Amino acid sequence: MRNLAAQVATPPTHRNKPAESLLRQAGRHRGSILAFVLVLGAVAISVLPYLWMVSSSLRTMTNMFSIPIQWIPHPVNWQSYVLAWHAQDFPRYFFNSGVVAVAITLGNLLLCSLAGYSLAKFRYFGRGLLFILILSTMMLPLEVTMVPLFLIIKRLDWVNSYQGLIVPFLVDGFGVFLMRQFMLGIPKDLIDSARIDGASEFRIFWQIVLPLCKPALVALGVFTFREAWDMYIWPLIIVSKDSLRTLPLAISLFMSSYGTAWDQLMAIAVLGTLPMILLFFFLQRAFIQGIAVTGLKE
Amino acid sequence: MSSAVHAEPMMLKRRLHMGTAAKQAAFGYAILLPTLAILFIFRFLPMLEAFVIAFSKFDLIHPAHFVGFANFVDLVRDPLFRNSARISLIYVVFSVLPVWPLSLGLAVLFNRSLFLKNVLRSAVFMPVVMPAVVMAVVWTFMYQQDGVINTALGWFGIDPIPWLRSSSTALPAVILIGIWRATPYYMVIFLAGLQAIPTEYYEAAEIDGASRWSMFRDITLPLLKPTTLLVMVMTVIVAMKVFAVPMIMTGGGPSDSTRVLPLFIYQTAFEFFDMGRAAAMSVFLFVAVMLFSVAQIRIFTQAED
Numbered sequence: 077m078r079n080l081a082a083q084v085a086t087p088p089t090h091r092n093k094p095a096e097s098l099l100r101q102a103g104r105h106r107g108s109i110l111a112f113v114l115v116l117g118a119v120a121i122s123v124l125p126y127l128w129m130v131s132s133s134l135r136t137m138t139n140m141f142s143i144p145i146q147w148i149p150h151p152v153n154w155q156s157y158v159l160a161w162h163a164q165d166f167p168r169y170f171f172n173s174g175v176v177a178v179a180i181t182l183g184n185l186l187l188c189s190l191a192g193y194s195l196a197k198f199r200y201f202g203r204g205l206l207f208i209l210i211l212s213t214m215m216l217p218l219e220v221t222m223v224p225l226f227l228i229i230k231r232l233d234w235v236n237s238y239q240g241l242i243v244p245f246l247v248d249g250f251g252v253f254l255m256r257q258f259m260l261g262i263p264k265d266l267i268d269s270a271r272i273d274g275a276s277e278f279r280i281f282w283q284i285v286l287p288l289c290k291p292a293l294v295a296l297g298v299f300t301f302r303e304a305w306d307m308y309i310w311p312l313i314i315v316s317k318d319s320l321r322t323l324p325l326a327i328s329l330f331m332s333s334y335g336t337a338w339d340q341l342m343a344i345a346v347l348g349t350l351p352m353i354l355l356f357f358f359l360q361r362a363f364i365q366g367i368a369v370t371g372l373k374e
Numbered sequence: 375m376s377s378a379v380h381a382e383p384m385m386l387k388r389r390l391h392m393g394t395a396a397k398q399a400a401f402g403y404a405i406l407l408p409t410l411a412i413l414f415i416f417r418f419l420p421m422l423e424a425f426v427i428a429f430s431k432f433d434l435i436h437p438a439h440f441v442g443f444a445n446f447v448d449l450v451r452d453p454l455f456r457n458s459a460r461i462s463l464i465y466v467v468f469s470v471l472p473v474w475p476l477s478l479g480l481a482v483l484f485n486r487s488l489f490l491k492n493v494l495r496s497a498v499f500m501p502v503v504m505p506a507v508v509m510a511v512v513w514t515f516m517y518q519q520d521g522v523i524n525t526a527l528g529w530f531g532i533d534p535i536p537w538l539r540s541s542s543t544a545l546p547a548v549i550l551i552g553i554w555r556a557t558p559y560y561m562v563i564f565l566a567g568l569q570a571i572p573t574e575y576y577e578a579a580e581i582d583g584a585s586r587w588s589m590f591r592d593i594t595l596p597l598l599k600p601t602t603l604l605v606m607v608m609t610v611i612v613a614m615k616v617f618a619v620p621m622i623m624t625g626g627g628p629s630d631s632t633r634v635l636p637l638f639i640y641q642t643a644f645e646f647f648d649m650g651r652a653a654a655m656s657v658f659l660f661v662a663v664m665l666f667s668v669a670q671i672r673i674f675t676q677a678e679d
Contacts, residue, residue, distance in 0.1 A: 107586070111483045118480055119497040122558060126500060128522055129512045141520040191409035198402025199395075206406065213417040219615040219636040220660045223643045223652045224423035225416060244416035247409045271394075277401040306505050308618040309636075313644060324507035328622045331511050338515055345508045356503045360496060367502065367559055368566040 129349075133157070133342035140338050156339035157347070163340060164330060165318065166347070173323040174351075176241045177304035183246030184300045185293055191247065192255025193281055197267060207256070213249035218309055226313050236317045245304065251296055254369060258292040259285065291365070298359050299366030305352065323348050421660070427653035434647050445654035455655065457630055458638040464545065465634050466613040469552035473609055476557045478602070481564035482590070499558045506555075510622035513551050514538065517623075538624055541631035548620050548632050552613065560605050567601030568594070614663055635659050 127147070132140065133156055134149040160166070195207050218225070225244065226235075234240030262285060270280045286293070308324045315321055321329070327348055331341055356363050428445055432438035449455045484495050501509075516523050517537035524534040537547045571594065579589050595602075617636040620626065626633035626641065633641075635655065643652035 108486070108488070111486060112489060115480075115483050115488065115494050115498070118483075119494055121554070122498045122500045125509075125512055125516065125554075126504070128516060129508075132515065141518070143525060145522060145525055187409050187412070190405040194402045194406040198398055200399035200402050203402075206410065209418075210409065210413060213413050215664060216417050216421050216660070217611075217615050217663070219617060219639070220656050220663065221417065221420035221424060222640065223649055223656060224420035224427060226643070227423065227427075227649075228415070228420060243412070247412050249413065249417075252409060277398065281405070306507075308507055308621075309640065312621075313640075324505060324618070327507050327511060328618075331514070331622065341511055342515065345511050348508050349504055352503045352505060356496075356499075363503075364499065364562055367562045 126349075129342050129345055133339060133346050135339060137337070137339055153339055156343040160330075160337075160340035160343040161347075163334065164326065166323075166326065166344065168319065169321050169323045169326040170347075172238075172320060173305060175238065176307070176322055177301050179238075179242045180245045180304040181297050181301045183242070184248055184251050185297055187247040188251035188296060189255045189259075189286060189289060189293065190281070191252045192257075192259050193285055195252070195256045196259035197262070197264070197285075210249050210252050214253075222309065222313060229314055235314050236320055238320070240314050241311060241320070241322070244310075245307075248300070251300065254296055255289065255292060258289055262288055292369075294359065294362040295366040295369050297366075298355065298362045299369075301355065302352065302363075302366070424653045424656050424660070427649055428657050430650045432649040434649060438650070441650065445650045448651065449654055449658070454630065454633075455638070458633050458635050459658075461545065461631065461633055462614065462635040465549060465552070465616060466610055468546075469549045469556070469613050469616075470606075470609045472553050473556045473560060474602075474605065476553070477560035477605070478564050478598075480557065480561040481568055482594070484561070484565055485568045499562065501555050501557075502559050502562075504555075506618040507622060509551060509555060510619045513547075513619075514623050517547055539628060541627075541629045544624050544628055544632050548616075548623060551619055552616060556609060556612065560609065563605055563608075564598070564601060567598050571597045611663055614659065635662075 131147055131149060134152050134154070135146060136149070136151060136153045139146050139149070191210070195203060195210075229235055229240045229244070232240075234243070266284060267280055270284055271277075275283075306324065307322065308328070311320075311322045311325045312328075315325060327344055330344055334340055427438065429440055429442060430438040431441045431444070480498065484491065484498075488494065504512075515521060518524075519534055519536060519539070523537070527533075527535065535543055538544050575593050575597075576589055579593060584592075615636055616634055617640065620632045620634055620637050621640070624632045626637050636659070639652050639655045639659065642648050642655065
């Protein structure tokens with residue numbers, strides 16, 4: 077079965093096209109219409125919750141569950157956004173989430189590329205073992221280590237602090253792996269000739285290696301930012317102070333206290349999604365690339 | 375004499391070279407150090423400590439004391455834990471199995487020429503863009519008794535389903551969201567895998583008169599094997615870690631029907647302050663995560679020959 081790929085790779089000598097071609101064309105036409113319909117179905121399933129979220133955020137509570145369904149709100153209830161925004165300190169929560177996500181992203185960009193560069197381009201004792209150790213951290217998710225990690229943060233007196241939210245996630249085993257794989261492709265000659273020219277090691281990294289890694293960095297950056305913006309379990313564990321709440325934490329608490337004010341809940345949901353939507357629109361390629369490369373092991 | 379004259383610059387050169395090699399190695403270590411420090415303190419140390427705590431009684435207030443295997447013995451006997459492990463298993467199986475064919479199917483559809491392809495692909499990708507917590511809030515709203523999903527079901531004459539309020543439908547409701555979120559994610563990975571397959575194979579097969587199905591079976595699937603394996607492992611591991619959605623939507627209820635393992639670990643540790651038992655569960659989850667990835671890779675490599 078596997079040989080077929082090899083078989084078909086060698087072009088056949090004869091072609092017997094004409095007899096089949098009309099039938100085939102008709103079949104293909106039907107096929108592409110079917111494909112289009114299937115894709116449209118998938119689009120609907122993917123997008124409708126978004127539309128419903130936006131529509132509901134602008135509907136008045138009296139029309140919230142009205143039948144027939146009111147897709148286009150009438151009257152439009154802009155008030156829900158104002159009320160929700162002021163119901164709790166949401167500007168603060170946005171700020172917190174922004175600080176945490178940006179810091180984690182910058183940290184990963186720097187540390188993952190430094191570590192990746194080290195593992196890809198330097199020879200030293202224990203390199204292979206260190207690489208495997210770093211990779212193996214991918215098997216230690218937060219869901220497994222949350223209890224002792226919390227105890228460590230407690231001992232450091234980092235509960236309810238930005239450093240407690242940020243520092244444990246400044247670098248990631250997968251990110252290191254990703255940067256290493258990318259840097260393996262950078263020619264050694266380039267680095268060596270810079271050395272002969274007398275450039276310092278750090279300058280070589282900063283001015284020659286890093287600019288060449290831009291595609292990998294953008295993908296890693298977007299991927300990391302998305303994960304950091306999404307982070308829920310960790311703030312839930314170490315943040316009890318209102319002033320340090322991140323947005324996901326605040327949204328979930330908002331739901332438990334304003335459970336039936338659906339217009340306001342949907343308004344906050346829209347606002348909380350907005351940064352991701354913007355990121356997706358402006359960095360769409362990198363966004364998708366960031367996901368695609370997670371399938372790039374080996 | 376003359377050999378000494380020759381040897382001197384040679385040695386000098388070698389010493390110089392050794393010097394730079396050592397310097398370079400030092401730089402290599404130095405730039406790896408921050409990563410090693412962070413990963414050691416915040417990944418390995420906790421894992422090691424998890425094993426220690428798992429053998430202790432510890433409530434955060436009184437000092438921990440060693441209790442041997444008591445936590446593990448209690449766990450095995452505890453119907454709540456067994457239930458939680460069962461819920462996690464059901465969640466993993468039913469949230470993962472549909473994702474494989476769905477994401478591969480979508481990827482195949484998007485790998486052909488299609489009207490408005492790029493726009494449609496971005497649209498399909500949207501569930502990945504939505505933050506997990508927002509997703510939980512929006513779907514909770516849609517799952518309400520008089521919510522939009524029940525209204526839509528009504529069009530087909532289906533009676534309203536109590537979704538999150540009934541112990542028989544809450545888990546399927548949570549699973550459905552997992553599928554909604556995961557499918558476009560893995561579609562992207564499959565698509566990358568598909569695009570790596572040289573088109574010549576298909577062109578040649580077409581000339582040979584191969585049907586679309588046989589091309590898919592005999593070219594696409596075999597060449598996509600590494601991607602498929604990876605998607606299988608990733609989906610299972612991600613599903614084992616599910617937390618935010620059940621935590622926010624149901625808190626584990628009704629009557630424990632959505633209390634997946636990570637949720638139970640969290641509640642045992644931070645609501646009941648039984649750190650020892652929570653750590654013992656963590657060890658269990660850790661072993662499960664490892665077993666699954668190893669087992670799946672095994673099964674797959676055996677199927678190859």
